Amino acid sequence: MNSKNNEYDRADFQGLYQGKSLISSVEITAVPWDIGNAQPVVCEILRSDLPGKLLDVGCGLGHNARAAADMGYIVTAIDSAPTAIKSCQKRQSKEQIRFRVANACETELNEKFDMILDSATYHAIPFSDRIAYMKEMHRLANDKTEYHVITFAPSHHGMPKPLAIELSQIADTAEKSGWQIEAVSRVEYKGNAEAIIDFCEKKNLTILLDEAGHTRLPSWHIILKTII
Numbered sequence: 001m002n003s004k005n006n007e008y009d010r011a012d013f014q015g016l017y018q019g020k021s022l023i024s025s026v027e028i029t030a031v032p033w034d035i036g037n038a039q040p041v042v043c044e045i046l047r048s049d050l051p052g053k054l055l056d057v058g059c060g061l062g063h064n065a066r067a068a069a070d071m072g073y074i075v076t077a078i079d080s081a082p083t084a085i086k087s088c089q090k091r092q093s094k095e096q097i098r099f100r101v102a103n104a105c106e107t108e109l110n111e112k113f114d115m116i117l118d119s120a121t122y123h124a125i126p127f128s129d130r131i132a133y134m135k136e137m138h139r140l141a142n143d144k145t146e147y148h149v150i151t152f153a154p155s156h157h158g159m160p161k162p163l164a165i166e167l168s169q170i171a172d173t174a175e176k177s178g179w180q181i182e183a184v185s186r187v188e189y190k191g192n193a194e195a196i197i198d199f200c201e202k203k204n205l206t207i208l209l210d211e212a213g214h215t216r217l218p219s220w221h222i223i224l225k226t227i228i
């Protein structure tokens, strides 16, 4: 498969953080995943474990990373978009967070993490790079690491394919990269509804909103452990 096979694979994350459109065929110029706070589902995950060393991969504007640091995690947060990381560094108030520009497929980090958090990053990585990405996460894991992946799931009220991904496809990529599925559940990833008005219209999407006006995007929460 070609490495930039569809318009989602060609999404311009750095451009978005500079005010351009994320996808060329529609207007998305506000950050769709910026709800001003950490994702509720991420807070639940963070509360479910004892704080340790956490890697937040594809950290975006850093809300999840800051929530983790507030709960006592020692956080390394990476994103490939330099403008996102600059904004995170400006808002950094805690010593236990390190924000870095890095490609998730080749981070150049040389340490192991107790938890790896992927909050809506998996579906942002082109299909053809996903094995390299998961292998890189495997390199940063030990046999106790929990790797949490939250990614769009196919649903009538969800994101279109191939942005929404079948579980079997994720399982296949994970197994080829040294990971096995420990648990799977359906969750909601919240987003900024106004940012995707044009996208929803052009793609005929019927996305549901919560009482705060945030999008309720059907997603998988997959917990992975290394294959021993």
Ligand SMILES: C[S@@+](CC[C@H](N)C(=O)[O-])C[C@H]1O[C@@H](n2cnc3c(N)ncnc32)[C@H](O)[C@@H]1O
Pocket (backbone or CB within 6 Å): 013, 014, 033, 034, 039, 057, 058, 059, 060, 061, 063, 064, 078, 079, 080, 081, 084, 102, 103, 104, 105, 118, 119, 120, 121, 124, 125
């Ligand atoms: C949908 S956003 C999610 C942001 C954040 N995790 C959240 O939940 O608010 C995906 C993020 O992944 C980043 N990203 C995409 N490809 C990446 C890569 N290869 N390496 C690191 N970050 C990447 C994008 O710049 C973007 O900030």
